[in-house]
Amino acid sequence: MTAGRLVLAATPIGDVEDASPRLRRLLAEADVVAAEDTRRLRSLVARLEVTVGGRVVSYHEHNESARAEELLDVVRGGGTVLVVTDAGMPVVSDPGFRVVAAAVEAGLPVTAAPGPSAVLTALALSGLPTDRFCFEGFPPRKGGERLRGFAELADERRTMVFFESPHRLAATLADMATAFGGDRPAAVCRELTKTYEEVVRRPLGELARWADEVEVRGEISVVVAGAPPRAAVAVDDLVGEVLARVDAGERLKDAVADVAAAGGAPKRALYDAAVARRRAPGHPRPPDPTRFPSSATFSTVRDA
Structure with missing residues (x-):
């Protein structure tokens, strides 16, 4: 038997005239209507002057995990399950996510009848x-x-x-x-x-x-409103902070990444400026331990 489908349908958030013709048809034709609140569903269909043709079950935050498999069994059997909430689109701060996730994992068809959204x-x-x-x-x-x-x-x-x-x-x-x-x-x-x-x-x-x-x-x-863009700090004003962190033992690459992100400066330009400042005359550079052998190595060579 061909699998049915799981349908998420948006319901009016206020004005009942926002209900789509598709929602009306689905309410009349679905094999099962899973409603967040069955009493509110009855009120909605009365205002829409629609008769629910299938079985109505409750589907809310306290039972959605337990009821999901029951609903998917209907879909596997070729039926249509319609999920509606009190107002707006299921899943969006409302029940529906768990049954959708389970349907996707099981490879069952899921679709939506879009509509009102707060x-x-x-x-x-x-x-x-x-x-x-x-x-x-x-x-x-x-x-x-x-x-x-x-x-x-x-x-x-x-x-x-x-x-x-x-x-x-x-x-x-x-x-x-x-x-x-x-x-x-x-x-x-x-x-x-x-x-x-x-x-x-x-x-x-x-x-x-x-x-x-x-x-x-x-x-x-x-x-x-979102946060306004932060004013970018000039690269030259950030070099000192980078070099101070390097002198404290941090990798140059890591220091540049953190300081550039915090100051809103381009990372490549800050890296180049920091390297140039370190190479400038009069700037102390930390010793490179790979350039000369340690004193222990000298001792070993001399003893040999």
Whole structure:
């Protein structure tokens, strides 16, 4: 029997009219619909005026590993399994990854019915650069972990998209302002495509104060501009640091690589400048142990 297929389908993130005709057809025709929340699925199909033709099973973060093989057995038998989440695209900060990974490993067909995405919608509405971006999901809940995580992203050049819950938004924005700088451009996007959709575009410091003063509700995405390019340091200004590290015992190649990366200077030019400075008159050069034999060698030759 020919294997069926696993289909990941995007559902509306707010406005039900964003549901695609393909989603409607798949809901009616799939042999199994694996839903993150079966109650929300029933509400969705009622609004879409669609009747689910197959069996409905729950598929969420607490059972996705155990249920993955059951779903793949349907695919192996020639059936279609449709995976949907409460809103948006499965796998993206939602269940779905484990069954996709298992299907790929088993060589079973996997496809998608694309559609609404909170990540892309927030990015498009933010007014921030969209040519390069990354999705960071939900930040850590604990303040210390969250701040450390943001510190690691402080030099990220791409626009960053996060999800956050309303009751942690003010603390998260305050930590972002600390790690990224209060003047870093950002946008808070809430209730996208819904009746009370709102996008607030301000520097992080102002957003942190705004979130602390108002009651923010709904589904929230936070978009933060990437770090601005660092001003490159002149090569000649970095040579002294390279030579100091070499004199301390570090390999010239390694010292050049580290200093060039930190200073934003071209590695080849810094290497050449460091070599030229070492060869310049008056610059002390460390002895080359391969040029002359050691005193022990002299002693051995003399005794012979």
